[in-house]
Amino acid sequence: MRKQKILVTGAAGFIGGNLCERLIGEGYRVVGLDNLSVGTLENVRPEVDFHAVDIRRKNISWFFRDVDAVFHLAAKNCLPDCLASPHEMCDININGTVNVLEASKAHGVKKFVYADSSAVYEDLDDFPSRVEKVAPRGAYAISKHSGAMFAKMYETFFGINVTILRYFNVYGPAQDYRRVTSPVVGAFIMKMLSGENPTIYGDGNKRRDFVHIDDVNDFHLLTLKDRRSDGRVFNIGSGANYSISEIYDLVVDLLGLEMPPKPIYQEELSREAEVTLVDISETLELGWKPKTEITDGIRDSVEYLRHVMDKDRNLLAEDFGAI
Template identity: 30%
Template sequence: MKAVVTGGAGFIGSNLCRALLKEGFSVTAIDDLSTGKKDNLKATRTRLVKGSILDRKLLAREFCGAQYIFHLAAIASVKKSIDEPALVSRVNTDGTLAVLTAAKEAGARRVVFASSAAVYGNLPGRKKETSPLMPISLYAGTKVAGEHYCRMFSNLHGLDTVSLRFFNVYGNNQNPHGEYAAAIPRFSCRILANKSPVIYGDGKQTRDFVHVDDVTRACILATKAKQLRGEALNIATGISITVNSAVKQISALTGKPNKPIHAPAEKGAVIHSSADTSKAMKLIGWKAKNSFMQGMKKTIGYYQQIVERGLL
C-alpha cells in the first residue's frame, strides 16, 4: 500500500515515515524543507519530494495511487502565528484544503489530519473531544479550521477523515534550535550542556507530554479502524505534569541539576493541558505506552548527540 506524508521530513513526519515503512507501506514524503531536514529521513526507503502543499499539481501527481494521506505539514508555532499570521493561515488553512481536495480527487481511502490540543485553548479541566473548542492563537484557529474541513469533506464527499489532536509531542528528530523550538528539546539540550533551562512563566503550567512513538502508532492505527467520518481523537498520555516538574525530571535523568531561569510567559500559550483519551481507545484501540520518564529515557541520547557535536 502507498502512503503519503506531508511534512514528512519534519519531527513527527520523519518518525511516522519510519513507522510506516516497518508496516510494509511504500512511503512518499512531501516537504518544502523550511523546517524539515533531509537528514531526518536518511537510511530509510522513503521517497522525498521537495515541494509545497500549496502546489496543487504536485499534490495531484504524488497522491495518485495512494490509499492513505497523513497530513502533518504545517507551521507549528503559536509565536510565529502571532508574528506572521497571513503566512501561517495560508500554509495551515489553505494547505489543508488543498490536501483534502487532492486526496478526494485521487480516490484516497483516508486522510489522517494532525490537529492539536491547542484547539481547546484555556478551557478548564480534562479535555474531551466533546469539550468546546476555544482557540486562543491563530495557530490553534487554523487547526480548528482544518478539523472542520475534514468533517465537511467526509459529509459532502464521502472521504474518510480523522483528526488526531496531538498534545505535547517530544522525541527523536525534534529541533532544539531557534525561537520557535519546543520546550523538551530546549530544556534537555541546555541541561546536558550544563546551562540553565529557560522556563517561560512560573513553570506551574501543565502539559501532557506524549512520546512520538506513541503518536506514530496512533496514526497507523487510524488507518486500520472502520469508518472515521470526520472524527477527532485526543492523542495524549492522560497524565499531566507541570513544566517545573518536567525540568526536574530531565535534570534527575541526566544527573545534571540546573536551576532554571524564568522568563516572561509567552503570548497565546495555553496554561493547563489535560486529556481524556478514552475515545481513541474505543475507536482505534490506542493508548499511550510511554510515561514521561520512559519516553525521556528513549530520547535523551538523541539530545546528548546534539550537544556533543556542538550543534546547540
C-alpha cells in the same frame, strides 16, 4: 499483495519523520512531502519517496497518484511566529490544507488523517478535555481548527474518510531543538547538555499532557487498519499532566547533573493555556493506550540528543582536522 501507499505531508518534521520511519518498518510504501522550512533531511529515511515541495504549490496532485491514505502534518506551528505572521500561517494551515484535500480528492484517496491540536481547547477550563467541545482562542488554534473543519467538509461532500487527531504535547527523538522557542523537553536537554541555563517561559507552573511519539505512532497505524476511526475525532495524549518545572527536574535527574543549572525565567511569548489534560476514553475504546512512562520517554530523548551532540562534535573535530 500490493503494499498500501501512504503520503505524509510534513515528512521531514518531528512527527512526520518518525511516522514515515514507522510506516516503512510496517511494510507500507511512503511518499513524503515537506518544504524543509523547519524540517530537515536528517529526519527523512532513504526508503521514503521524498519531495521537497510546498503544500501550497498548485500542481502537487501529481504526488497523490495511487495513494491510499494521507497523513496531513505539514503546518506552521511555532506559536510566536503564527502571531507575528498570520497571513502566512493561514496560507499554510488553511489554504495549504485545502490544497492537500483537493489533491486527495482528485486522486480518489480513501483516508485522510488530519493533525489537529489540543490548542483548540485553550479557552476552556473543564478538565479533562473531551472531544465534543472546542474553544480555540489564539491564531494557531483557530487556523488548525479551520483546517480540521475543511477536512470534515471534504468527508461530507466528497466521501473521503477523515480522522482528526488532536495531539497534546508529543515528545521524543527528532523533536526540533534548534528553534528559538523549541519544544520544552528537547530544549531543556540540549541546553543542559551544552552547560547552558534553559529558559522557562512563565513561572513553570503550566501543566502539560505529554505523550510519547511511539504511542502516537501506534494510534496512527490503528487509523489505517481500524475502520471505526473513520469520521471521528480523537484526543491523542496520555491523560496525565506535569508542570514545566517538574519536567525540568526530571531532565536534571536523568542527566545526573551534580550542579543543576538554574532556569532563566522569561515572560511568556504567547498566551497559552495554563493546563492541558486530556480525556482519552475514545482512544481507549479502540484498544489503544499510551505505554511509555514519562521517565522512560525523556530518557529516550536524552539518549537521542546525546548522540546528536556527539555526532556534531565529531564533525567539528573533523573540520578542524582538515584545516
